[in-house]
Amino acid sequence: MPKTKQFDENEVLMKAKELFSEKGYNGTSMDDLVQATGLSRSSIYDTFGDKHGLFLKSLNHYRNSQQGDMEKQCAKTDSPKKKIRSIFDYTIKNILSDKDRKGCLLINVSMELSAVDKEVAAVSLSNMEDMEQIFGSLVKEGQSKGEISKKFTPKALGRYLYSSLIGLRVTGMNRPDIDTLREIVKLALSILDVE
Amino acid sequence: MPKTKQFDENEVLMKAKELFSEKGYNGTSMDDLVQATGLSRSSIYDTFGDKHGLFLKSLNHYRNSQQGDMEKQCAKTDSPKKKIRSIFDYTIKNILSDKDRKGCLLINVSMELSAVDKEVAAVSLSNMEDMEQIFGSLVKEGQSKGEISKKFTPKALGRYLYSSLIGLRVTGMNRPDIDTLREIVKLALSILDVE
DNA sequence: GTAATTTTGGAACAAAGATTCCAAATACAC
């Protein structure tokens, strides 16, 4: 009986992500969203509740897709150390292909809203902990294989690596230059070398 | 003949900075600014032109004050390596004393607005280049004194260090925990050690 | 084809936004 939805929710979330990344949460109007997604106000409100609901769904959708991309990158090699490097390389690739300098939604809105939007702060923290854990596991594996220096603990290196990745993202947004970004990664990852 | 200004422009810029840091540029209303600064709409518009003008002045004022603070920190020691460490330590101190997690205005608005506000992007880039230069000079000096490893060039290390500092700031905003922040700094600066 | 149910487009609304404007208040110079 029911008329089925005339749009793909994933596509809408991706387009919303583009807008929120570019203009920020408060800089994006409902009108922008209506125009970019092509669907009407009623449909948006009916499906996502309100602007904030759409935003949160879009944020989580982005988080998941990013995590998926990362796993794909990592699957290309068996070496834990190379997996780590591939995450950094992939990030550089993303920065350089981002012609409008929209940046990373998670980082952008975390900076814009963390102080006033506890839900966003929670998503951002949770994502950070995930990433630290992933890096930490890779380091642990790499250390036991002898690929990675044992000078520091996996936990400490996990946190350090994600902090470095964020630094890279922000630096790349300010100055998307491939050579300097690669050099920063080279230095940041030199800590892993086993002499 | 003229009636003199009834307020201190610096104070107003600092209070505006607080607001913009906490709520972001688009999240801060003119009403917020009127209430927080205590002065009237007319005075604000007369002095700063408009909201964006006040914002840019506030941003540059913050940038200068931060640079001043940093120089003060550095003046406490003669060792270039210790100067670098003091900048990181000072940043941790700032993060931890920032109870509302307002973060750093420069980083926040760079993430919120870079894509749509070229003036902000320019300030952010210029600040980054300054910082990289400062770090680079300190590294160069430290290398010639034998305090810092010569494995990488001052320029490369300058860029790496500022990228790390940003990573620290963002990580600290997500999770203001002194122990993990200190550990991240320890790892980030280990690259400077001369074995 | 018809009925039932849901989506959809767009008008309508109320709240909040930035900005303008002017009369009143103020402080300096003489």
Add this chain to the structure above:
DNA sequence: GTGTATTTGGAATCTTTGTTCCAAAATTAC
């Protein structure tokens, strides 16, 4: 004290914002 130039407070304005609402359109099941 008087005059002048400037600041100041707050009302007023006009735009944009998020949200609601309802009639029309669309799709499925029978």
